Amino acid sequence: MTPPEPTTPPPAVPAFAPVLHHRTEHLTPGEPIAAPMVSASTFAVPGDPTTSGAAYQYARWDQPTWTVLEQSLAALEGAPTLAFPSGMGAIAAVLMPLLSAGDRVLLPSDGYGAVRQLADAFLTPRGVQVEYVPTSEVAFRDLAGVRLVHLETPSNPGLRVCDVAAVAERAHAAGALVVVDNTTLTALGQRPLELGADVVVSSDTKAVNGHSDALGGHVSTRDEAVLERVRQWRTLVGGIPGAHEAWLIHRGLETLEVRLSRMCTSAQALAELFASHPAVESVAYPGLPDHPDRDVVAHQMRLGGPLVAVTFADEATAERFIADMRWMVPATSFGGTHTSAERRARWGDDVTPGFVRVAVGCEPTEELLTEARRVLDALAA
Ligand SMILES: *Cc1c(COP(=O)(O)O)cnc(C)c1O
Numbered sequence: 001m002t003p004p005e006p007t008t009p010p011p012a013v014p015a016f017a018p019v020l021h022h023r024t025e026h027l028t029p030g031e032p033i034a035a036p037m038v039s040a041s042t043f044a045v046p047g048d049p050t051t052s053g054a055a056y057q058y059a060r061w062d063q064p065t066w067t068v069l070e071q072s073l074a075a076l077e078g079a080p081t082l083a084f085p086s087g088m089g090a091i092a093a094v095l096m097p098l099l100s101a102g103d104r105v106l107l108p109s110d111g112y113g114a115v116r117q118l119a120d121a122f123l124t125p126r127g128v129q130v131e132y133v134p135t136s137e138v139a140f141r142d143l144a145g146v147r148l149v150h151l152e153t154p155s156n157p158g159l160r161v162c163d164v165a166a167v168a169e170r171a172h173a174a175g176a177l178v179v180v181d182n183t184t185l186t187a188l189g190q191r192p193l194e195l196g197a198d199v200v201v202s203s204d205t206k207a208v209n210g211h212s213d214a215l216g217g218h219v220s221t222r223d224e225a226v227l228e229r230v231r232q233w234r235t236l237v238g239g240i241p242g243a244h245e246a247w248l249i250h251r252g253l254e255t256l257e258v259r260l261s262r263m264c265t266s267a268q269a270l271a272e273l274f275a276s277h278p279a280v281e282s283v284a285y286p287g288l289p290d291h292p293d294r295d296v297v298a299h300q301m302r303l304g305g306p307l308v309a310v311t312f313a314d315e316a317t318a319e320r321f322i323a324d325m326r327w328m329v330p331a332t333s334f335g336g337t338h339t340s341a342e343r344r345a346r347w348g349d350d351v352t353p354g355f356v357r358v359a360v361g362c363e364p365t366e367e368l369l370t371e372a373r374r375v376l377d378a379l380a381a
Helices: 017-021 064-077 087-098 113-126 164-173 224-237 243-253 256-276 294-300 315-324 365-380
Strands: 081-084 104-108 129-133 148-152 177-181 199-203 217-221 282-284 307-311 340-343 355-359
Touching: 017 064, 064 081, 064 217, 064 243, 081 087, 081 224, 087 113, 087 148, 087 177, 087 199, 087 217, 087 224, 104 113, 113 129, 148 164, 164 177, 217 224, 256 282, 256 307, 256 365, 315 340, 315 355, 315 365
Parallel strands: 104 129, 104 148, 148 177, 177 199
Antiparallel strands: 081 217, 199 217, 282 307, 307 355, 340 355
8 A cells, every 4th residue: 555655764674484384494304294183182191181291182272273362363473372262252352351341441443343242241241431532533542541542454344554552552551452353464464463562362253364264363472471361261261272173274274465465455445445436425544535534544554455345326336336246255354365245234233334344355356346336337337
C-alpha cells in the first residue's frame, strides 16, 4: 500500500524465512521435510515424571504437533506462543485468568462481537468492571485505575485504527496490560509487541490458516508470568487444539506471506476501484488516502489488510453486488483463499443496510478487478 505522506518511516519488513525453516534447519538425514502429525494422547513416561526425560507425557499438557505450530508462530511473532482451538479460545484464555472482581477492563465497542458477549456473560457477573470504548477514542482515554486494555485495530467492520504505541505508553503508566487482537493484519502487517503491547491474540481461523478448513487461535507474549497463567488456563480448562487442526494451521501458515501479500494488493486495488465508481456510496480501507486515521496507518501498518468496507445505496443494491460477482462467495469470516462478502447488518452490526464487508482472497488481482468493474458498471447503468 502507499500511505499518504508518512510523517515517520513505515515499519520494517519482518522476516518470514524463519517461520518456514525453524524445524528444517535441524533435520537429521531421512527425516521428513513436512512436519508429521502426531495424534497420540499419551507418551512413554517411565518412573519419576520429573526426571524421566520424557518431552511429552499427556496430550492435554503438551504434544509434538503443537510444538511445531507454536515454534512457527513464535518465529512469526517474535515471542513465545501458545496455540488454542479457536480465536475465542485464545481471547478467553487471556481475559478469564487475568481479570478478577474489582478490576476495570476496556474493550472495543466496535470490535469482534463475541468478545462483548463473553464479557457480558462471564466478566460483568463476576464483578469485573467492563467499559466499551470506540477504537478511534481509546488512545485519548484516561486509563487511571484500568487493569487491562484490549484493542482490535483495525476494528471490524468499520476499519478504524488506533495508535498501539500511544495506548501502551499510557496504559503502562497506569499499570495496565495491553492486549491486541491482531487477527486482521497478522504480525506481517503490524507488530503490536514491538509497539509496546504486552500480549497478542489472534484468530488463526482467518489468514494464518487461510484455507477455511480449520479453526484455531494463539496467544503470544514476552511476559513470562502472563504466559504461564494462560498456559495454566489451557491445561486445566482443557480448551486445547486438536492434532489435525494444529497440523493444518501449521501447513497454512507456511504460505501466509504469499497469500496475504496477494490479498492486500487486491484489496487496495478493489478499494481504489470502489472509491472511483459511481455505483458506490462510500468505501473505507486503511490504504486509501482519505482514511480518517491515515497518520497512524502510515507509521503502524505495513499492509492495509484483506478487508474492504463498501457501502451501497440500499440493501437491494448491496445484495445484487454480492450475488452478481462471479468470484465472490456469500459468506461470513475472512482470510481464506476465496473472496467472500456479506452485508454486516444481517448480524446486527451498527452499519447501514447497504454496508458490505468484502473479504479479499487469493484470486489473481486483475481477474477480480475485471469482474468487479463489470458488476459495478451494470449496477450504475
Ligand atoms: C474471527 C475473529 C475472532 C474469533 O475467532 P474464532 O476463531 O472464530 O474463535 C476474534 N477476533 C477477530 C478480530 C476475529 O476476526
